[in-house]
Amino acid sequence: MEIELTEDQELFVETTAKFLERTSPLPTVREWAEKEPAGFPAAWWRQGAELGWTSLLVPEEDGGGSVSGRGLVDLTLVAEEMGRWVSPGPLLPTNVVAAALAEFGTDAQRATYLPGLLSGASIATWCLGEPGASALPGAVTLEATRRGGEFELSGRKGAAEAAAEADVFVVAALVDGEPTQFIVPADAPGVTVSRVESIDLVRRFATVAFEGVVLPPDSVLGQVGGAAGQIERLFELAVALQCASMAGVVDRVLAFTLEYSFDRYSFGRPLASYQALKHRFADMKMWTEASLATAAAAARAVDSRSGDSFELVSVAKSYIGDRATAILQDCVQLHGGIGVTWDHDLHLYIRRAVQDRALFGTPHEHRERIAGTLGLEETNGR
Amino acid sequence: MVDDTAAGQVESVEEFRLRARTWLAENLPRLNGRTNSQLMALDEMGIRARELQRTLSDGGFAGICFPKEYGGLGLSLPYQVAFTQESVPYEMPVVFNTPTFSILAATLLDFGTEEQKRAHIPKMLTGEELWVQFLSEPSGGSDLAGLVTRATRDGDVFILNGSKIWSSGAFRADYALCLARTEWHVPKHRGLTCFIVKVHQPGIEVQQIKMVNGANEFCQEFFDDVAIPAENVLGQVDDGWTVATRLLQHERDAVGGGSPYTSGIHGGRGDRGIGRSDLVTLAQATGRTGDPRVRQLLAEARVSDVVNGQLIGRVTKGIAAGRYPAPAGSLMRLYGATSGERLTDIALEIAGAGATVWEEGDLAGQKGIEFLMRQGGSLGGGSNEMQRNIISERVLGMPREYAADKDRPFDEVRHNTAPSRPPGREMAPQG
Numbered sequence: 001m002e003i004e005l006t007e008d009q010e011l012f013v014e015t016t017a018k019f020l021e022r023t024s025p026l027p028t029v030r031e032w033a034e035k036e037p038a039g040f041p042a043a044w045w046r047q048g049a050e051l052g053w054t055s056l057l058v059p060e061e062d063g064g065g066s067v068s069g070r071g072l073v074d075l076t077l078v079a080e081e082m083g084r085w086v087s088p089g090p091l092l093p094t095n096v097v098a099a100a101l102a103e104f105g106t107d108a109q110r111a112t113y114l115p116g117l118l119s120g121a122s123i124a125t126w127c128l129g130e131p132g133a134s135a136l137p138g139a140v141t142l143e144a145t146r147r148g149g150e151f152e153l154s155g156r157k158g159a160a161e162a163a164a165e166a167d168v169f170v171v172a173a174l175v176d177g178e179p180t181q182f183i184v185p186a187d188a189p190g191v192t193v194s195r196v197e198s199i200d201l202v203r204r205f206a207t208v209a210f211e212g213v214v215l216p217p218d219s220v221l222g223q224v225g226g227a228a229g230q231i232e233r234l235f236e237l238a239v240a241l242q243c244a245s246m247a248g249v250v251d252r253v254l255a256f257t258l259e260y261s262f263d264r265y266s267f268g269r270p271l272a273s274y275q276a277l278k279h280r281f282a283d284m285k286m287w288t289e290a291s292l293a294t295a296a297a298a299a300r301a302v303d304s305r306s307g308d309s310f311e312l313v314s315v316a317k318s319y320i321g322d323r324a325t326a327i328l329q330d331c332v333q334l335h336g337g338i339g340v341t342w343d344h345d346l347h348l349y350i351r352r353a354v355q356d357r358a359l360f361g362t363p364h365e366h367r368e369r370i371a372g373t374l375g376l377e378e379t380n381g382r
Numbered sequence: 383m384v385d386d387t388a389a390g391q392v393e394s395v396e397e398f399r400l401r402a403r404t405w406l407a408e409n410l411p412r413l414n415g416r417t418n419s420q421l422m423a424l425d426e427m428g429i430r431a432r433e434l435q436r437t438l439s440d441g442g443f444a445g446i447c448f449p450k451e452y453g454g455l456g457l458s459l460p461y462q463v464a465f466t467q468e469s470v471p472y473e474m475p476v477v478f479n480t481p482t483f484s485i486l487a488a489t490l491l492d493f494g495t496e497e498q499k500r501a502h503i504p505k506m507l508t509g510e511e512l513w514v515q516f517l518s519e520p521s522g523g524s525d526l527a528g529l530v531t532r533a534t535r536d537g538d539v540f541i542l543n544g545s546k547i548w549s550s551g552a553f554r555a556d557y558a559l560c561l562a563r564t565e566w567h568v569p570k571h572r573g574l575t576c577f578i579v580k581v582h583q584p585g586i587e588v589q590q591i592k593m594v595n596g597a598n599e600f601c602q603e604f605f606d607d608v609a610i611p612a613e614n615v616l617g618q619v620d621d622g623w624t625v626a627t628r629l630l631q632h633e634r635d636a637v638g639g640g641s642p643y644t645s646g647i648h649g650g651r652g653d654r655g656i657g658r659s660d661l662v663t664l665a666q667a668t669g670r671t672g673d674p675r676v677r678q679l680l681a682e683a684r685v686s687d688v689v690n691g692q693l694i695g696r697v698t699k700g701i702a703a704g705r706y707p708a709p710a711g712s713l714m715r716l717y718g719a720t721s722g723e724r725l726t727d728i729a730l731e732i733a734g735a736g737a738t739v740w741e742e743g744d745l746a747g748q749k750g751i752e753f754l755m756r757q758g759g760s761l762g763g764g765s766n767e768m769q770r771n772i773i774s775e776r777v778l779g780m781p782r783e784y785a786a787d788k789d790r791p792f793d794e795v796r797h798n799t800a801p802s803r804p805p806g807r808e809m810a811p812q813g
Contacts, residue, residue, distance in 0.1 A: 003700045258778060273781040278774035283720075285773055286693075286713050293696035294689045315688045318681070367681035374662055374680055376671035 020085040039088035049120025057099040072303035076244035083248025090162035097124035104222040122167040131158035153213040163206035178225030200355035239313040243295040257331040314366035321363035399464040410472040431475035435509030445507040447642040453504035474646030483643040484636035486513040516546040516560035521798035533562035542608040552601035566793040574622035578614040634711040637763040709776035716769040719760040
């Protein structure tokens with residue numbers, strides 16, 4: 001989160017935090033994870049949509065609107081809070097698709113799909129990654145073949161968040177070897193969604209199979225063969241949201257682990273009084289502040305479409321992806337045996353962070369993206 | 383000139399940047415592949431740096447964030463950042479940055495009398511005065527308030543005796559801020575006084591210390607009945623700890639990279655992602671840019687630099703806005719030092735055997751030597767362990783460490799002693 005927020009943003013974060021605390025505290029999140037097929041009741045998501053969770057990346061003329069004029073920065077405030085509460089809900093996929101429609105959709109496409117997404121009545125997901133492969137912009141292999149003026153899609157997409165709940169997908173594919181995105185209704189003939197197991201107990205993921213799905217020309221988002229830029233754009237939005245979520249996770253876990261160190265006594269002293277532990281908390285505080293800083297910088301860059309957004313999302317993802325899991329496991333260690341029990345909430349946070357770390361590029365893969373920007377092949381310096 | 387035009391409009395950062403770009407191209411020599419760090423090593427006495435600082439001053443680009451009444455431009459940090467970015471290809475007098483501008487001028491601004499500020503800050507900005515800090519002593523580094531250099535009042539002067547160490551570049555410096563004990567019958571923090579001391583004067587001997595990388599930057603000073611005029615007290619007598627605490631905060635901010643008073647970059651390690659990393663040059667020189675492991679290391683180094691800058695931005699803003707306590711500056715200092723250790727390791731890895739056997743001038747060989755000084759950044763300006771104490775106790779509010787000297791008069795506390803003369807001067811030759 002930004003260290004300086006506008007008054008409107010402060011109010012917005014507070015409203016979202018209070019809503020989450022009231023409606024979905026951790027015991028409720030656990031209960032929903034077990035009993036609700038989607039991980040949340042539909043009415044809860046609609047209430048969130050009323051608070052603005054789905055409208056921040058959509059311009060006012062399409063029924064959306066941001067809090068501060070920087071819609072993605074506003075949305076990362078929600079993502080960070082949802083990290084703190086390990087909240088369910090398709091925040092990332094729905095917003096990425098809403099942004100895709102708002103930025104690249106035709107009037108008809110926007111009019112068909114945006115109202116439902118904005119009100120929370122419908123849900124969407126973005127199908128980028130493929131089973132067994134990484135969800136990276138350059139890794140798309142799913143092919144759509146031309147059939148007269150139409151397209152036929154056959155193949156599979158993997159790890160699609162909330163796909164079983166989604167009413168519509170944006171699918172990244174290749175036409176004649178060139179990246180092209182399609183809007184595919186979930187009930188189109190030939191589409192099969194199969195839920196998969198996921199380490200995050202709270203959110204839901206699925207594999208989507210397309211068997212001879214016939215797509216009319218007006219299902220193409222933007223230009224046939226011209227989607228490389230939009231895929232990169234959506235990828236950056238997704239990664240910025242993941243980073244905010246992970247930063248929220250570590251900030252919250254560090255806070256309650258610190259509290260625990262004050263309350264827990266051994267040898268007649270609080271754990272917080274041991275220098276060996278104090279120094280570990282100091283390191284974790286530094287990494288957490290750095291995580292919050294780099295997540296905020298990535299959000300700003302993507303929001304303003306600045307030239308360095310490609311690099312800054314990868315900086316943030318590789319840094320936080322590595323640090324978050326290290327901090328969380330150290331917090332388990334500081335809790336002692338209780339930290340590896342089912343009843344303690346720590347594992348819910350670790351599951352969330354591990355899931356975010358792996359999807360839309362691992363830290364390793366994001367470092368390779370960065371390596372590609374360093375000018376290693378140039379023979380002379382700047 | 384810089385601020386108000388005839389129309390009363392303030393020059394924007396971008397207008398300032400463009401003006402700086404033109405001025406730099408016309409007035410400063412280009413680096414042409416060298417770094418300011420390398421040039422600084424060649425300019426041992428800072429003669430070249432003083433000329434360059436004078437040039438900046440004459441051109442109206444010195445002291446961008448310093449108040450106008452003391453010779454600065456009175457502008458905000460974004461102007462300084464823009465200037466530094468534009469200055470990357472040019473020779474810059476970076477030796478003035480730390481400690482002169484970022485630590486000592488900053489402390490003078492906080493505590494100096496009007497006379498003290500007017501006497502010194504304009505001269506720093508015109509390149510006439512380089513400063514140094516006399517803080518650490520041979521008797522101990524981390525427990526600064528336990529120092530034993532003595533200043534005894536004698537009418538209008540204080541008489542200084544003792545020794546200071548780890549002062550950087552004292553041999554070329556003109557003035558020092560020196561912390562000394564003026565009262566022994568009170569707890570340690572309450573008997574210290576901060577003095578402005580002319581470095582080159584009778585009674586002060588400066589010795590350079592040779593480090594493992596061959597550098598002679600660090601010094602030890604010996605004070606033998608040095609008379610300091612009472613008007614050179616900075617802050618109040620016996621309240622030097624208040625001054626020192628602020629000075630150390632400026633030091634942490636400076637070492638962490640968060641000072642508004644520095645200008646230009648050193649080149650090589652620690653430039654926070656501004657300019658091209660010499661690790662890239664190193665990987666090219668060793669022919670390993672295609673090695674996936676090396677590419678990971680180069681990207682990790684880049685991430686480390688970029689996040690460093692982002693953390694500085696966040697913590698600096700947080701302190702200014704009152705959302706974080708001032709000791710949060712230690713977060714930047716600890717990040718800078720620990721990431722610096724990692725960058726040194728990465729350089730050694732990429733350099734391979736070239737870090738141990740090399741032809742003169744090879745970058746890989748330089749990386750081997752830098753590895754020998756790997757811990758330098760984690761020791762200077764308060765060790766990493768001290769920073770971790772500060773963060774845990776004063777940022778996170780965890781219980782303070784036990785101190786045997788707490789609330790006890792200093793002369794009743796067990797402490798080390800320090801030599802007041804160079805070793806061997808008053809003793810029979812050994813062997």
